[in-house]
Amino acid sequence: MANPQQRTKRRKRKSDEVKIQMLRVLEDGKAHTFSRLSRVLGTSYSTVTSNCDFLRMLGLVEIASIAKQDSASGRSYSHVRITRKGRAWLDELADK
Numbered sequence: 001m002a003n004p005q006q007r008t009k010r011r012k013r014k015s016d017e018v019k020i021q022m023l024r025v026l027e028d029g030k031a032h033t034f035s036r037l038s039r040v041l042g043t044s045y046s047t048v049t050s051n052c053d054f055l056r057m058l059g060l061v062e063i064a065s066i067a068k069q070d071s072a073s074g075r076s077y078s079h080v081r082i083t084r085k086g087r088a089w090l091d092e093l094a095d096k
Contacts, residue, residue: 018043019051023060023082023090031064031079052080060086 018041025040026032032040038048055061064079082090 015051018047019055020090020093022048022051022055023086026061026080026082027087027090029082031081033077033079035077037080055086058085059083060089 021041022037025037034045034048034052037052038045041048052061052063056063060083062081062083064081066077066079
């Protein structure tokens with residue numbers, strides 16, 4: 001049985017993998033919604049939002065919120081897009 005420290009390391013590694021996968025999906029240059037990222041990555045909506053918030057703090061993605069009144073569907077949503085810094089970070093990761 002794994003001790004708490006080992007479980008924490010596994011969770012962190014899994015979270016890091018999700019962030020990298022997310023950046024790779026965003027690498028296509030298109031704006032994606034949290035829902036779409038959730039479906040593509042096969043993870044929960046809350047995992048996507050928390051990881052996007054973290055990546056935004058690092059400057060690797062930008063998030064634009066669309067209000068209900070500005071939306072054709074009448075629903076609010078957010079678009080996530082990779083930044084230049086995010087692309088550079090992925091390029092650097094690929095070089096290693």
